[in-house]
Amino acid sequence: MAKAGNTSYPKEKIRILFLENISDVAVKNFHRHGYDKVEKISKALTEEQLIQEIRDVHILGIRSKTQVTKKILDAAKKLQAIGCFCIGVNQVDLKEATRNGVVVFNAPYSNTRSVAELVIGASIMLIRKIPDKNKAAHEGIWMKEAKGSYELRGKTLGIVGYGNIGSQVSVLAESLGLKVLFYDVETKLPLGNAEDARSLKELLGRSDIVTLHVPETPHTKNLINKNNLKYFKRGAILINYARGEVVELEALRKHILDGHIGGAAVDVFPWEPEKNGDRFQTPLQDLPNVILTPHIGGSTEEAQQNIGEDVSVKLFNYLEKGITFGSHTVPALALPPQEGSHRILHIHNNVPGVLSEINTRLSKNKINILGQYLKTNEEIGYVVLDVDKNISAHALHLLREVKHTIKVRMLY
Secondary structure, three states: OOOOOOOOOOHHHOOEEEOOOOOHHHHHHHHHOOOOOEEEOOOOOOHHHHHHHHHHOOEEEEOOOOOEOHHHHHHOOOOOEEEEOOOOOOOEOHHHHHHOOOEEEOOOOOOHHHHHHHHHHHHHHHHOOHHHHHHHHHOOOOOOOOOOOOOOOOOEEEEEOOOHHHHHHHHHHHHOOOEEEEEOOOOOOOOOOOEEOOOHHHHHHHOOEEEEOOOOOOOOOOOEOOOOHHHOOOOEEEEEOOOHHHEOHHHHHHHHHOOOEEEEEEOOOOOOOOOOOOOOOOOOOOOOOEEEOOOOOOOOHHHHHHHHHHHHHHHHHHHHHOOOOOOOOOOOOOOOOOOOEEEEEEEEEOOOOHHHHHHHHHHHOOOOEEEEEEEEOOOEEEEEEEEEHHHHHHHHHHHHOOOOEEEEEEEO
16 A cells, blocks of 8 residues: 555545445545545436536546446546446446546445345245235235245246356255256356256246346346246246346236236336435336335445445555456556555557557666556556656656557556
């Protein structure tokens, strides 16, 4: 960790903007490390609002609602990094962030347990038809019956997407006596006694409960639709704690009303309100045995604290050491510190000759490189140089003149 007062750009001038009520853990971490200009806003901002706010921002923290578009990134001339305090990064235009040399971090593992536990909880509630019995009790109606209510033990849980969350659900499910079947487009190692389904159609046809844990991509949009809902077992349950675009909701409504789908738990929607208290509508309202929740799969105190810690540490490591491990844009580098040197970060378009020009410029000016690290992706290259403290300012000036440079920053 760089010592206070030893950064190339004073910590007291670095502006950090946190949106969407990000955990106070992150705010406290930045304050503890000497970053005082931390602003926290409880809601997401529109594109126009964020364009106005972001002009002097160096670090932006968001959750899943804020959309970081090309227009926003073009206006963010001082922006160094975006921290997505959530699992996904699809709310950020990653191509434009890459072209602008803006590092994007997230927390892919920190709320895994919270989501997995809620999936199990929803499975128990739905297979016992608790939503209907709860509603009746609130309306003053006694509804004690066993018909259509089952134990989880011995049933088959089908997991679509066997990643961090899907595999955690698998472990919890087996501990309750469920048989686990999973389907993933990539080859995954089964945990415990889980079985790999040969196709999505096979999984849907064999499962009593289907739970979705896939990212939002063009391939997963309406993954569950009017064409494959008919492959579900009659009375099967669908759980979606993945992404709102993954399920065709009108088709799901139809299959619930005709009894083919026995219940559903949905936490994510194609359209979601900007802030608490806003009106919300979905085709799944007022349906039997349906649990609707406002995108709270990962919203536990533990998960938000873990996310706040995870993402803020990644941001510190980039700000103060140039470490990009976990980045979705700038190539990932994890670097050891160099004693007696100043570190310079150089982000450039990935074209031939840039590294050669860097080395030539420094060599002609008799600047010795004590350490050098390079990583590239299809769009950009990321070079980290450790140079002698006495001549680092001159080196920084020379690197700014290199062709195809996107960003240059010096650390002390």
